[in-house]
Amino acid sequence: MAAPFFSRLSRLRPWVPFVRKYTYYTAAGVAAIAFLHDHVYEVTGVEGESMAPTLSPRYHDAGELDQVFFNRLVPPQLLRRGDIISFRAPNRPEQVSIKRLVALPGDTVITRGRYPFKKVRVPYNHVWVEGDNWRRTVDSNDFGPLPMGLINGRAEYVVLPLSRRGKVSDLNVNFKTYSKVIPAKFPAQLPQEYAD
Numbered sequence: 243m244a245a246p247f248f249s250r251l252s253r254l255r256p257w258v259p260f261v262r263k264y265t266y267y268t269a270a271g272v273a274a275i276a277f278l279h280d281h282v283y284e285v286t287g288v289e290g291e292s293m294a295p296t297l298s299p300r301y302h303d304a305g306e307l308d309q310v311f312f313n314r315l316v317p318p319q320l321l322r323r324g325d326i327i328s329f330r331a332p333n334r335p336e337q338v339s340i341k342r343l344v345a346l347p348g349d350t351v352i353t354r355g356r357y358p359f360k361k362v363r364v365p366y367n368h369v370w371v372e373g374d375n376w377r378r379t380v381d382s383n384d385f386g387p388l389p390m391g392l393i394n395g396r397a398e399y400v401v402l403p404l405s406r407r408g409k410v411s412d413l414n415v416n417f418k419t420y421s422k423v424i425p426a427k428f429p430a431q432l433p434q435e436y437a438d
Contacts, residue, residue, distance in 0.1 A: 286312060292375055349425050
């Protein structure tokens with residue numbers, strides 16, 4: 243009874259190198275994609291209305307999300323006012339938020355509405371972020387300056403839907419911040435007590 247079983251196994255022997263080879267390539271490919279997603283790029287659907295009309299303008303009407311490519315290799319020091327960034331929400335660390343960077347370290351922000359202080363100087367190693375749709379956003383006006391260490395990446399391209407495919411910078415033409423920003427003459431420096 244055992245002989246037929248082993249004879250069938252011997253017929254599969256020529257396939258073993260083929261299966262081993264492609265199992266190796268598949269595992270290496272999955273590992274490479276996981277590494278790239280964690281350290282180089284991320285494609286994320288922009289849910290909610292906080293970035294409308296720049297991103298996901300039809301979310302409220304049709305539930306249509308923009309799928310956006312985020313570059314994770316951009317160092318926070320190279321970010322500029324007007325960039326759209328993804329970050330871990332300081333008030334809900336399990337949630338990734340997408341907002342527009344409106345003020346850099348050293349800038350002064352004159353807030354309107356929800357923030358408890360009327361005037362805020364953005365501290366060293368922090369930024370101020372706001373949603374484009376100020377009526378439907380939770381942003382720095384709620385949680386204050388955002389630590390740069392929470393930033394995941396900068397939005398580069400809208401991937402889907404195909405009708406909106408293109409550079410995010412091409413969509414930034416008419417954005418207006420809710421708060422007034424007075425740019426710093428000099429960037430915020432590391433406080434003296436931490437310089438040692």
